[in-house]
Each structure stands twice: as C-alpha cells, then as structure tokens.
Amino acid sequence: MSERFDSIIVGGGVVGLSCARTLQEQGARVLVIDRGRYREAASTGNAGMIVPSHIVPLSAPGVIAKGMKWLMNPESPLYIKPSANPDFVRWLWAFQQHCTEAHVAHGVPVLRDSILASLELLDAWCADPAFKTAGLAHTGLLMLHDGEKARKENLELAEQAEEAGLEIERLDRDATLALEPALRTAITGSVYFRQDARVDPEGLLRALDAHVQAAGVTILDGTVRSLQKNGSRVVGVKTEDGAYEADQLVLAAGSWTPQLTKGLGTRLLLQPAKGYSVTIPDAAHGGVDTGMHIPCLVTDQKISITPMPGGIRFSGTLGLQGYDLSVDERRAGPIRRHAALYCGEDTVAPIDTWAGLRPASPDGLPYIGALPGMDNVWVASGHGMLGVTMAPITARLLADLMGGKTPSFDPTPFRVDRFD
Ligand SMILES: Cc1cc2nc3c(=O)[nH]c(=O)nc-3n(C[C@H](O)[C@H](O)[C@H](O)COP(=O)(O)OP(=O)(O)OC[C@H]3O[C@@H](n4cnc5c(N)ncnc54)[C@H](O)[C@@H]3O)c2cc1C
Incomplete structure (x- = not known):
C-alpha cells in the first residue's frame, strides 16, 4: 500500500518549501518530493535580492x-x-x-502589492533565530x-x-x-x-528545509515520474522508488513544471x-x-x-x-x-x-492557482526573476486558495488559465 498525505508538493526549491511551510502550518500532512534542490534548482545560486x-x-x-x-x-x-x-x-x-504600456500599467500595482506583502512575510519568518542563515x-x-x-x-x-x-x-x-x-x-x-x-538564498533554503522537516513535513529525494489520474483528480504520484497518495497535489517544480502539467492536459507557457x-x-x-x-x-x-x-x-x-x-x-x-x-x-x-x-512566464507574473480541468491540482511556478522575492506570498495565496479561504488579495492576475 502506498503512503498517504494531505498534500504532495513536487519541487523543493524556495517556492515548494515555502508552500510546504504554509500548508503544514495550516495542519496539513505534507510530502515534498524533490530531486535536486541543492543541485539543479534555481533557488541556491541566484542573486538573493528581495526586490x-x-x-x-x-x-x-x-x-x-x-x-x-x-x-x-x-x-x-x-x-x-x-x-x-x-x-x-x-x-x-x-x-x-x-x-505593451497597457501590460506594464496592469503589472506594476500587482507586483508592487505582492512583493511588499511577501517582504513582510519574509521579515516575520526571519525573526525566528533559526532563520539566521x-x-x-x-x-x-x-x-x-x-x-x-x-x-x-x-x-x-x-x-x-x-x-x-x-x-x-x-x-x-x-x-x-x-x-x-x-x-x-x-x-x-x-x-x-x-x-x-537581500538574503543568502542557499541559507534561506537550508533554514526552510530544516524548519519544515522539524515541523513534520516529509522530504523525499526522488523524481516524480508519473501522476496517477482518476477522472479530474490526481490520486497519487510515482517516483523511481515508490508510490504516494494525497488529496491535493502542488506543482512547484520551477522550470520543469510544464513537463508535469503536460500529462494533465495543460501546455503551461513557461x-x-x-x-x-x-x-x-x-x-x-x-x-x-x-x-x-x-x-x-x-x-x-x-x-x-x-x-x-x-x-x-x-x-x-x-x-x-x-x-x-x-x-x-x-x-x-x-x-x-x-x-x-x-x-x-x-x-x-x-x-x-x-x-x-x-x-x-510570458507576462512576467507567476502562476499561482488551480490547474485548469483538474479538481485537486495546483500550480506555484513561473516566478522568473522574482522567485525568492515572491515565495512567501505565493505560499500564502496558494494555501488560501487550497483551503477555500478568501485570499488577502486578488489572485486573478496569477491564474494559470490566463493565456487560454
Ligand atoms: C542568475 C539568477 C539570479 C536570480 N536572482 C534572483 C534575485 O535576486 N531575487 C529573486 O527573487 N529571484 C532571483 N532569481 C530567480 C529565482 O532563483 C527563481 O525564481 C526561484 O529560485 C525559482 O524557485 P522554484 O522553487 O520555483 O524553482 P527551483 O528553485 O528551480 O526548484 C525546482 C525544484 O524542482 C525539482 N524538480 C523538477 N522536476 C521534478 C520532478 N519531476 N520530480 C522531483 N523534483 C523535481 C528540481 O530539482 C528543483 O529542485 C534568480 C535566478 C537566476 C538564475
């Protein structure tokens, strides 16, 4: 029998681990599956600017x-x-x-509000001495x-x-x-x-990694090879070593996210x-x-x-x-x-x-929200040059959407289906 979780997150970069932190804080039993957060992820060697x-x-x-x-x-x-x-x-x-000028006019207030809100969350996280790194x-x-x-x-x-x-x-x-x-x-x-x-991005990742694991999140080193579907739900994932079931699936696999959405009918523009x-x-x-x-x-x-x-x-x-x-x-x-x-x-x-x-993403805004056509699959990806900056607010927004709560600000600009 495969092990069962409330949420499986594919990808343990800064976005995936931030989502794990916020979902775990809401009481979810979380599994993160990641094959290379200290090797191929963008989340370690980047410039570490919070912008x-x-x-x-x-x-x-x-x-x-x-x-x-x-x-x-x-x-x-x-x-x-x-x-x-x-x-x-x-x-x-x-x-x-x-x-276009019109897109800039649309994007500026969206990015301003979400980046400033993200910085506030990051401040709160880093007030914990365990985030000194x-x-x-x-x-x-x-x-x-x-x-x-x-x-x-x-x-x-x-x-x-x-x-x-x-x-x-x-x-x-x-x-x-x-x-x-x-x-x-x-x-x-x-x-x-x-x-x-500014932060040391690898120091932030290591602090998040230690924090979520201490709080009970399971992190598994492995590659998600396939997603098991039942109608409009994903019921489990398979890695090279095993199978895992969950009520909800979060795709936070950075640049590799389209490889996972493809099998679920969405050609993510990323x-x-x-x-x-x-x-x-x-x-x-x-x-x-x-x-x-x-x-x-x-x-x-x-x-x-x-x-x-x-x-x-x-x-x-x-x-x-x-x-x-x-x-x-x-x-x-x-x-x-x-x-x-x-x-x-x-x-x-x-x-x-x-x-x-x-x-x-083609419009410089991340994808945060439900995957079209699926009832229990969520995307947190496409942050471009802003992944470290926007990881905390991404996690907050996604957790609100997954929990059916009214989000603290409008999720429309980040919808996954906005190019359809
Ligand atoms: C040179 C450079 C400078 C940057 N500077 C900044 C900056 O100053 N400020 C800022 O905010 N952002 C910056 N960024 C952007 C930032 O690094 C990214 O937006 C962010 O790291 C993306 O995080 P992520 O968690 O979405 O993806 P990643 O960090 O790439 O993590 C994705 C993870 O998913 C894993 N994965 C993928 N597919 C699978 C699978 N099938 N199974 C299991 N695991 C899988 C990968 O191994 C990886 O560990 C910079 C980026 C670069 C390249």
Missing part, C-alpha cells in the same frame, strides 16, 4: 528590440536561441504580445549607471517607482559613493531603492531562462573582503552584485535556450570580469561559474 524595485514586468516595451540588437553579441546579457519548438514559439508570441538585511538596493542609456533607463524606472509609491532616491556619483564607499564599478550616478533587501553567478568567499573563508554591503544592479551590463554573509556574489545574463545547464564562458565572461574588478583575477579564476534556470 520591490522590480515592479515592472520583464515583458515591457522595448525589450524585444533590445533582444534583437543583442542577438549578434556573444557577450550580451540577453540571449534568445532561435528554435522552432512549438512551446517556445507560443511562449515568445505571448511574450511579445505583453510588451538566511542573512536577511534591509540594505536597500542601488541601480547604478554609467552610460547615458542606462541613466535614462534608471531614471524612467525611478519615475515609475515613485508613481507607484515606492521610496527611492536619485543619487549622483558622490552621493552613491557616500552610501557605498566600496564600489568599484564605473558610475556617474544611481537610483537607490530603499525598500529592497520557459527556462538561464542565468549565471560567481560567488567569491570573504577573507575568513579563503577569499577577499570587498567591504560592500549594499546590493547593486549595474544597469549598463545587467550585472548584479550581492554582498552576502560569508562572501559576495556577481550574477547576470538571461538566456532563452532550453534546459541546458552548461556554462558558456563567453556569456559568463562579463560577470567574471566584474568579480575580478572587486576581488582580483587570482581569486576569481579558480572559482566555478554557477548556472540556474529561472522559470519564466
């Missing part, structure tokens, strides 16, 4: 033109590998349909510019953010350096987003968007101390710099090129050179580049 500043969805006017221009540049921060795969073509079509710090974030284009881009974003009620400051070079004297990036100025914060990072330990861990404390985004090159407990991380690039996790050194080059600027080439050279896949 109210990112209220403008990725699908915004001008992005396609920028992507086309960058197509021919092997070191560009955005890369789209041409492909005739029908799922990819459908995704790209939906993406370009959403690169998450290293949550309310440092704000600097968007740096050097060239004129990046300056314009930052100032436009500052205007949008101000209109949306966020706390920002426009800084010249001296004011930026006064705030972050350890900066080495060439700049003429910046925009400071006061409400942004593409893996590859990014890289390089993490340099501090002097106490065999590296160097940079003195940086505020996370920064270098707008000219789309590189982020995140000081973390125990080191500093440089990350960037967005490649729509399938599930391949290998490192293309040409694309990682600008990130590694930036790391060398702060830490010295000799320190950076022996350190490997990490690659991860952001689960990207």
